[in-house]
Amino acid sequence: MPVLYQLVGHDLAGVRFAISPLSELVMSLRTWRDPGRYPVHLPWIRATEPLRDRLDTEMLLALITEWRWTPDFLTPPPHSPLTRLEDELAVIAATPADTVWRELLLLYGTEERIPAPWHRAGALDRATAALSGYWDLCFAPHWPRMRALLEGDVTHRGREIAQHGLAAMFAGLSPRVRLIGDVVEVRLWSDLSYRRRTDGGLTLVPSMWTRGVSAPVSPERPPHILYLARGSGSLWEAEPLPAPxxxxxxxxxxxxxxxxxxxxxxxxxxxxxxxxxxxxxxxxxxxxxxxxxxxxxxxxxxxxxxxxxxxxxxxxxxxxxxx
The missing domain is CATH 1.10.10.10 (Winged helix-like DNA-binding domain superfamily/Winged helix DNA-binding domain)
Incomplete structure (x- = not known):
């Protein structure tokens, strides 16, 4: 089923790229649920798995469903390639309680299915602290390598727009994304479907932890598309230098x-x-x-x-x- 984003105003001005340290952090929890689906990241998984007993694993596992989805408030759309983790964590910490509960219900369907840590007092503060600890121990040492890959993708997409146009750039994100007239169609693997205007712009976010493309569960969230960054398959490999x-x-x-x-x-x-x-x-x-x-x-x-x-x-x- 598709998510449809109708571009408004000046198309080029309304489309931006951004990098989200927080989204990468949260989405990497997918490897905790099913590491076999992420074989290219096995070197990182092996290196960080022994560190998990020093983390709040109960809370971290409550941030992602068994089917590897997360509530939207944990991945607020970034607005710049220079986004800082501490700024994103501050956005999470300021999320209204009714928004947290509404989005958890949207994801899980019933209160009974929502994981136990979310039913306790101070759950949002605990989630923020758990993510901060996870970053310090498992992500920060590897982030320069990860960021370089994401920034390389953003640079490539910018050149693609300049050389071949907006439609070609969207088509290059994934076979499941295309620009038809002034509408960006995102065909998801789930039955999620809605249509909305991109008032305020459309943000494109490269990621190392998605196998396709994704969009917010709630149509009320700012429009953004998460897509697989090019080169992710070789992230942990050293490439040979061709030298004539x-x-x-x-x-x-x-x-x-x-x-x-x-x-x-x-x-x-x-x-x-x-x-x-x-x-x-x-x-x-x-x-x-x-x-x-x-x-x-x-x-x-x-x-x-x-x-x-x-x-x-x-x-x-x-x-x-x-x-």
Whole structure:
């Protein structure tokens, strides 16, 4: 069944991308319920599972249903790629009690099915504290790697809009999303279905923990679409650097490999994450390549993006031609 979002006003101005540390944190609890559905994250699951006995596991498991859904108030839509976890946790803590209970009933159907921790006094404060502890122990050490992947996705989608248009970008999010006229159709795996206008805009949020696309359970919630971030399948793998022999002999294997990869812009953090090395090591090579006129850089938000120059393109083309 579809969720239909009717774009209003200026289409481009009304569509924004954002990153939500909180959504990633909450949705990662899906791996607690059914780790076998998330095989690409097994390295992270193995690393963090022994830490769970130091967490409020009763409350954390009460945040997600047996069918891996969460109430909307736990995943408020972010408004920026620079969203901070502490700001999102503050939004949760300020959720009115009637909203919490209404959304729990919407999710579970009856009061009897709502997990016991939600029936106790101070449940919302306990949930916020449980999530904060979970972040500190299991997420914070890995967040730079995760954020680099999400920021890389946002950068890619922005280029896709500029080069191919809004409809192509929506189609690229998932086979289950498409733009028809001024309506964005999101076909879900559940029977959830509603239609609403996107007054105030439509937010697109990349995630590492979804297998398709999702939208708020309640049509009253601000319109947003959660979709699978590109590259999630290789998040925990170190990627090899392709290095053509002739250019590697001139520049060294690491710098030649970086040039080969930088046909599209990327930040040093993103590159370090994908290659399994430190940002410091990558930055040293990037600075040397830029000084040699083989890279250009431009600022995008908090990140500096690097891309090959025309001279580097010609060197690579000649080098690969000789292979």
């Amino acid at each position: 022999g002739a250019l590697a002999g001139l520049l060294g294997a690491h710098r030649a490999g970086l040039l080969a990869r930088l046909g599209t812009p990327a930040s040093s953090t993103e590159l370090a994450t994908r290659l399994g090395v430190t940002p410091t090591a990558v930055n040293q090579h990037l600075r040397a390549l830029r000084a040699a006129g083989l890279l250009v850089s431009t600022r995008h938000g908090r990140s500096m993006l690097y891309r090959r120059t025309d001279l580097a393109d010609r060197l690579l083309a000649a080098s690969f031609k000789d292979i």
